Amino acid sequence: MPLRLLKYGLSKDYPVTGDIPATPDLKPSYDVVIVGGGGHGLACAHYLSKYHGITNVAVLEKGYLAGGNTARNTTTIRSNYITKEGIAFYKEGVQLYEEMSGELDFNVMFSQRGQLTLAHTEATLRSFHLRAEMGKHAGTNIEVVDAQTVKELSPHLNMDEGGPLEIIGGLWHSDGGTARHDAVAWGYAAQASRRGVEIHQRTEVEGFGIEVGNITKVRTNRGTISAGQVMIAVGGMNYDMAMKAGVELPIRCFPLQAMVTQPLKPWLHTLVSSVSLHTYLVQSSRGEIVIGGGSDPYQLYSTRSTLDMKEHLAEGATHLFPFLHGVRLLRQWAGITDMTPDYSPIMGASPLKNLWLDCGWGTWGFKATPVAGKYMAQTIANQKVAPMLEPFTMERFASFDLLNEMGATAASH
Amino acid sequence: MKILTCPMNGPRNINEFQSFGPLKANPDPETTSDQDWARHLFRADNTRGVIVEWWRHVPSNYFFLAERNATTNEVIRTFDPSELEAAQ
Numbered sequence: 001m002p003l004r005l006l007k008y009g010l011s012k013d014y015p016v017t018g019d020i021p022a023t024p025d026l027k028p029s030y031d032v033v034i035v036g037g038g039g040h041g042l043a044c045a046h047y048l049s050k051y052h053g054i055t056n057v058a059v060l061e062k063g064y065l066a067g068g069n070t071a072r073n074t075t076t077i078r079s080n081y082i083t084k085e086g087i088a089f090y091k092e093g094v095q096l097y098e099e100m101s102g103e104l105d106f107n108v109m110f111s112q113r114g115q116l117t118l119a120h121t122e123a124t125l126r127s128f129h130l131r132a133e134m135g136k137h138a139g140t141n142i143e144v145v146d147a148q149t150v151k152e153l154s155p156h157l158n159m160d161e162g163g164p165l166e167i168i169g170g171l172w173h174s175d176g177g178t179a180r181h182d183a184v185a186w187g188y189a190a191q192a193s194r195r196g197v198e199i200h201q202r203t204e205v206e207g208f209g210i211e212v213g214n215i216t217k218v219r220t221n222r223g224t225i226s227a228g229q230v231m232i233a234v235g236g237m238n239y240d241m242a243m244k245a246g247v248e249l250p251i252r253c254f255p256l257q258a259m260v261t262q263p264l265k266p267w268l269h270t271l272v273s274s275v276s277l278h279t280y281l282v283q284s285s286r287g288e289i290v291i292g293g294g295s296d297p298y299q300l301y302s303t304r305s306t307l308d309m310k311e312h313l314a315e316g317a318t319h320l321f322p323f324l325h326g327v328r329l330l331r332q333w334a335g336i337t338d339m340t341p342d343y344s345p346i347m348g349a350s351p352l353k354n355l356w357l358d359c360g361w362g363t364w365g366f367k368a369t370p371v372a373g374k375y376m377a378q379t380i381a382n383q384k385v386a387p388m389l390e391p392f393t394m395e396r397f398a399s400f401d402l403l404n405e406m407g408a409t410a411a412s413h
Numbered sequence: 414m415k416i417l418t419c420p421m422n423g424p425r426n427i428n429e430f431q432s433f434g435p436l437k438a439n440p441d442p443e444t445t446s447d448q449d450w451a452r453h454l455f456r457a458d459n460t461r462g463v464i465v466e467w468w469r470h471v472p473s474n475y476f477f478l479a480e481r482n483a484t485t486n487e488v489i490r491t492f493d494p495s496e497l498e499a500a501q
Contacts (some may be wrong), residue, residue, distance in 0.1 A: 239459050250455040252434070253483075298432035301461050301484045308414060308428065341455045397455040398448055 013026070019106075019190035022063065023201050027225040030058045031200075032380055033218050035205050035241060036234035037061025038070040039181070039366065040358050042188035044231060045197045046104075052381035055196035059189075060220060062204040062237075066185030069235035069241050072335030073366040074258050074282065074292040076271060078115050078176040079140050082131050085391035086344060087138040089371060089384060092216065092388070094140075095176050095372035106187030108179045109285055112210065115176030115271040116153050118320075119169045120160075122246075127407055128171040139173045153345025154270055158322050165276060176271055178282055187241060193321040210276055214353050215245060215385020229380050231356045232341070235370075236301075238359035247350050249359055250397050251338045254295040256363050257309040259332035263287030279316025288330060291317045292321045295337060295363060305332040337362045344403035347372065347392040348385040356380055364409055415486075419470045420477050420493045433467035435459075436478060436497075463489060 008014055032048060034041040037059045048054040061067075077097050079090035100108050119125040128144050135142035150170040151159060188358045193199055200222070208230070209217030215230045234241045238253045264287050273280035278294045291313045296306070308331055318325045339362040340346060346360035358376050361368070374384040385393070391403060423501040435458035440449055458464050461484045468491070469476050478497065480489040 187449045220455055239462070248456065252459050297466070299434070299459070299466070299483055300486055302486055306415075400451065 016279065019186055020199060021193055022270060023203070024198055026058070026200065026203070026220070026223050026225055031056040031228040031407050032228040032231070033225065034059045034228070034231045034233065035218075036068075036237075037065045037189075037199060037201065038068050038235055039066060039185045039188070039229060039369035040233040040234065040361070040372050040376070041231070042066070042185055042192060042199075043087040044233065044358070044376045045192035045199075045373075046188040047374050047377030048381060049192050049195035049197050052377055055380055057192070057354065058225065059192070059197060059199045060203045060205055061199070061201050062234075064201050065189060065199065066182060068237075069337070069361070069365060070181055070185050070369075072256075072258070072333055073181060073363075074280070074290050075178045075181050075282070075366055076115070076176070076282065076388065077110070077178060077367045078173055078271075079367075080115070080117070080131055080135055080142050080171060080173040080176070080408065081405050082134055083344070083403045083405060084134065084138060085403055086405050086408070087135060087140060089388060089392075090367060091138060091140050091175075091186055092374075093368050093371035094177075096374065097179060097367075099188070100179070100184070100370060104187035104191050106183060106190060108183040108187055110177060110179040111285070112175065113175035114153070114172065114174040115273065116150065117173070118150065118167050118272065118274045118276075119171070120165045120167060120274070120276040122168070125169050128169070129304040131171060131408060135173070137217070143172050145170050145172045154268070154272055156267060156321050156323070157272070158320055160319075169201070178284075180285065181366060184366075186396075188373070204241065205241065205244070205394075210245065210352065211413050213351075215355050227354075229354045229383070231358055231376060231380060233358035233376075235361060235365065236338055238338045238357075238361075242350070242359065244358070245350070245352060245355055247352065247355065247357075249338075249346060249357075249394070250341055251346075251360055252299050253301055253336050254298070254339055255300050255334040256292075256295045256337045257313070257332060257334045258290060258292040259305075259307055259310065259313060260284070260288040260290050261327045262330055264289065264327065267319075274316060274320060277316035277319060279313055279320065281317055281320065289317070289324065289327070295339065296334075303334040303336060305334050339363075341397065341406040342402040343373070343409040345392055346394045347376065347389045349393065354383075362409070366406075377398045417468070417479070418491050419473075419475065420491050421475050422470055422473060425470065429471055431454060431471055433469060433476070436465045436467060445497045450488075
């Protein structure tokens with residue numbers, strides 16, 4: 001065996017070809033320039049190249065592939081939102097995750113184990129009834145369950161019977177799940193680059209050349225290129241990037257923190273989330289318990305983790321699962337979220353004719369990676385906003401047609 | 414824990430405070446267009462530098478303003494809203 005390994009190591013077959021080619025030189029011109037090499041940008045590149053025959057595409061990434069919020073999020077996939085527009089959109093997102101490993105010929109480790117959101121008060125339970133009815137109407141698998149069913153779904157839960165945080169019921173969303181975030185990005189990148197899409201890492205967009213309402217040039221640290229269509233999908237940097245094109249987005253940036261414990265044997269079989277405790281937990285395929293919560297309480301551009309949030313998340317997690325008290329933390333981290341006033345994304349057209357927005361993903365972007373990619377690609381290919389994305393227009397703030405998902409987003413993920 | 418200096422109560426732990434977001438100029442209801450009203454409601458200062466923002470000391474329900482760097486999280490100063498009126 002060691003000899004065979006050595007022989008393989010020295011042979012021409014090694015190193016094996018990677019999934020993603022090395023960054024090539026920039027060409028002078030592209031049909032589509034995607035700013036941001038995260039999940040959303042790469043998904044859009046995949047759909048453009050596979051379904052719309054557009055392969056003269058450059059994905060520009062300032063750092064390394066999928067190293068921003070794609071790497072920092074807590075990989076919750078669900079569609080239990082509250083507006084009919086939101087549910088329709090995220091429902092298709094979940095369906096695309098169900099098919100993704102086949103679509104990409106890449107195992108994204110999608111695990112549809114269901115999401116259980118806990119109610120500790122009657123008020124929460126009432127909001128769950130509304131979400132469940134909206135979800136059922138739209139055809140998602142969602143129901144309000146009683147305390148006994150909660151106990152059966154997650155037997156390790158501290159029900160706090162008679163206590164101030166007694167669990168009186170839950171919202172059971174059996175469509176919910178989780179997937180491996182790196183694999184999602186890698187799968188899209190591998191597919192897109194196989195069809196000729198160029199992925200440029202360490203390529204920072206410094207500015208845009210604008211002529212009569214169109215972006216004509218994209219200035220990068222590696223040279224200036226011409227672009228037919230431009231899409232912005234840079235997560236926490238969306239506000240700054242859009243400002244470089246003179247577009248002011250209704251976005252405020254807040255850090256969102258999360259942490260993971262040491263790996264444990266599989267015991268947490270659903271995603272568990274508590275609205276009152278602002279805490280949610282999921283066990284990763286490596287066995288780590290991923291613990292997340294709400295955004296930091298004030299606007300900030302720093303990705304430093306805080307002791308306050310560590311205490312808060314640990315308090316919530318050990319309240320729900322008291323036996324976690326002796327478990328050690330491995331890591332804590334933060335990402336910058338681009339929060340919109342109504343907790344829904346901004347997708348579609350911008351004031352510039354050939355600039356398309358895939359922004360305002362706040363704390364809810366990962367689950368939408370495939371569906372945003374699919375419809376943004378359709379939008380860019382046809383140069384007309386896809387009907388699915390029309391409600392998410394930036395113009396909704398001027399016409400007061402908000403899509404209020406605050407209650408279905410904050411701390412529920 | 415981060416300390417915020419309240420103009421009325423002195424230095425206190427930041428979890429005693431609630432952020433109310435960046436200060437905005439109040440538009441004139443008589444003359445402002447619908448578009449500017451929408452902008453006033455939904456847009457706020459999101460620059461990476463120093464922002465001026467509203468805070469409340471929750472136990473005393475006292476509102477005040479802070480100048481804070483939104484990148485470094487350094488609080489430059491806090492002051493009573495009467496300073497704003499005095500400056501106008």
